[in-house]
Amino acid sequence: MSNLKTALQKLVAQAKTRGLSQLSEEHVQGSYTVKALEALGWNDGGWIINSSQEHTGKRPDIVLKD
Secondary structure, eight states, X not given: OOXXXXXXXXHHHHHHXXXXXXXXXXXXXXXXXXXXXXXXXXXXTSEEESOOOTTTOOOOSEEEOO
């Protein structure tokens, strides 16, 4: 089994144990989404959290940069 698959399965198991659907969106993003992105090879220089989009002004939760 690949390291990526193992890391993602561990995150999913933790989320299920903690009752993911009962947690706040902010908690899920901070505890799970960021860790999933890191497992996929992103780092904190590769995303922007809660910043206005240039063209629409809307605030997406996470924007992934190239």
